[in-house]
Amino acid sequence: MHRELITFELAGQIFALDIMAIREIRAWTPVTPLPRVPDYVAGVVNLRGTVLPVLDLSARLGWPATEATPRHAIIVCHVNGQAQGLIVDSVSDIVALASDSLQPPPTTGNDSVVPFLEGLAAIEDKMVMVLDLQALSAEGEGLLAA
Template sequence: MTRQFITFQLGDQILGVDIMAIREIRAWSPATPLPNVPAHVRGVVNLRGVVLPVLDLRHRLGWGLTDPSARHVIIVVRIGEQLQGLIVDAVNDIVEVPMETMQPVPDMGDVPAASFLDGLANIDDRLILILALDRLADAGPSLAEAA
């Protein structure tokens, strides 16, 4: 059995998200900040009448802050019952990964980024970090509680 992933860049890292979770890919637009939200939540944007929280994925993974520019994109994903936007540097392509080739994330101790990964895939000599979207939204107050 194979699964399809959309791959994207965060700096030199290639990450992947299950294609079934993707709702759309849109150009960067500034987010309206909200008070009392976790630091990785950059704010909200209006997506055709729906208020969409925008997460700084780089910051959420513990890799520093993103300084968004016109070259960045927002990947709109469904996490649980909510749509959320992920700020990424660039979208790459769609890859098919045979499930039997997925590797588990090695135990690296207390490394924040590792807790957000579902596994690793090696495609065309590129190591792709597969995100566990459900874990990205865990921990901390919900946006409704913060606003």
């Protein structure tokens, strides 16, 4: 059985998300910051009349916060019955992946990314980190309720 993933770049690394969880990909839109939210919550944007929380995926993974420019994109995902946006550097491709080709992430000590990975996959000549949307959203669920 095959899964379709959408690949994207973040901080020079290639990541992927299951295409079934993605609602749309938007061009960069400046966000309105919110007070008293985790540092990885960039703010909110108006998505056709709906308030959409937007996460800075780089900050969520424990890396430096994104200095967003018009070249960045927002991937709108559906997680736990709620839409949320993820700021990424750029969106690359849609790829098919055999379900059994996903390898478990390595346990390399205190790497901040590993808890958010579903697994790793070799696609063409690149290593792609497949993100687990449930894990990304778990800590801030109550804060991101729209």
